[in-house]
Amino acid sequence: MGTGTGTDTAPPAGRASRRRPRSASAEETGRPARRRLLAALCLLTLLLGAFAGWAYAQTRALEDDAATGNTALTDAARTSEVKGAAGKAVNALFSYDHADPAAEKKAAATYLTGKAVAQHRTLLAPVLAQAQEQKTVVTTTVTDSAVERIDGDRARVLVYADQSSTSTAAKAKDAANYAGAMLAVDLVHRDGRWLVSALDTFGG
Numbered sequence: 001m002g003t004g005t006g007t008d009t010a011p012p013a014g015r016a017s018r019r020r021p022r023s024a025s026a027e028e029t030g031r032p033a034r035r036r037l038l039a040a041l042c043l044l045t046l047l048l049g050a051f052a053g054w055a056y057a058q059t060r061a062l063e064d065d066a067a068t069g070n071t072a073l074t075d076a077a078r079t080s081e082v083k084g085a086a087g088k089a090v091n092a093l094f095s096y097d098h099a100d101p102a103a104e105k106k107a108a109a110t111y112l113t114g115k116a117v118a119q120h121r122t123l124l125a126p127v128l129a130q131a132q133e134q135k136t137v138v139t140t141t142v143t144d145s146a147v148e149r150i151d152g153d154r155a156r157v158l159v160y161a162d163q164s165s166t167s168t169a170a171k172a173k174d175a176a177n178y179a180g181a182m183l184a185v186d187l188v189h190r191d192g193r194w195l196v197s198a199l200d201t202f203g204g
Contacts, residue, residue: 070149070150070151071150071151071152072147072148072149072150072155075150078150079147079150081194082147082150082155082157082187082194083145083147083157085187085193085194086142086145086155086157086159086185086187086194086196087142087145087159088111089107089111089185089187089194089196090140090142090159090161090183090185091140091141091142091161092107092110092111093107093108093111093112093120093124093140093196094123094124094138094140094161094163094181095107095138095139095140096124096127096128096131096136096137096138097137097138098131098132098134098135098136098137099137101131104124104128108120108121111195111196112195112196113188113190113195113196113197114188114197114198115197115198116186116195116196116197116198116199119198119199120196120199123199123201127165134167135167135168136165136166136167137165137166137167137168138163138164138165139163139164139165140161140162140163140181141161141162141163142159142160142161143160143161143162144159144160145157145158145159145160146158148184153188153189153190154186154187154188154189154197155186155187155188155189155194156184156185156186156187157184157185157187158182158183158184158185159182159183159184159185160180160181160182161180161181161182161183162178162179162180162181163178163179163180163181164176164177164178165177165178165179181201182201182202183199183200183201183202184199184200184202185198185199185200186198186199186200
């Protein structure tokens with residue numbers, strides 16, 4: 001009876017011997033896999049850290065280049081020169097006297113280059129179409145300006161101006177008109193002077 005009990009309750013030696021090697025084999029197989037996963041995660045962390053450091057350095061370099069490349073932030077004399085050139089050009093380009101139409105052509109030839117030639121012609125076309133009939137006199141005066149950037153021989157200036165338009169024609173409905181204007185003026189430095197290379201208007 002005691003022998004039968006021992007035989008019934010104790011696991012067969014052969015079965016136990018088969019289970020232990022199977023369990024040990026699973027652990028041995030799992031450990032290298034976990035090591036490889038941990039190594040991969042560590043490598044990914046290092047790569048991400050390196051990329052973050054590189055990206056930060058590149059961002060700072062771009063910011064530094066923009067700050068040092070924009071002379072408007074570092075050269076007060078150059079900035080003043082550009083503001084003066086933009087103001088003088090806008091005053092001349094957008095003023096018109098029906099009694100002296102040659103002055104407008106001279107201003108265009110003096111201050112304009114590139115696509116600004118066509119842009120100026122388009123902007124002034126409504127005035128020129130009726131100037132002789134209505135005896136129009138337009139006076140433009142720059143009241144303020146801000147240099148957005150200066151990069152080598154190129155610059156961009158925001159210009160604020162007051163405009164008055166008067167007519168001496170008897171049939172003109174409005175003898176005088178006043179308005180404000182805002183323009184973005186691109187300039188290029190050529191042959192020792194600043195020329196207007198592009199004009200953008202923002203209404204008035």
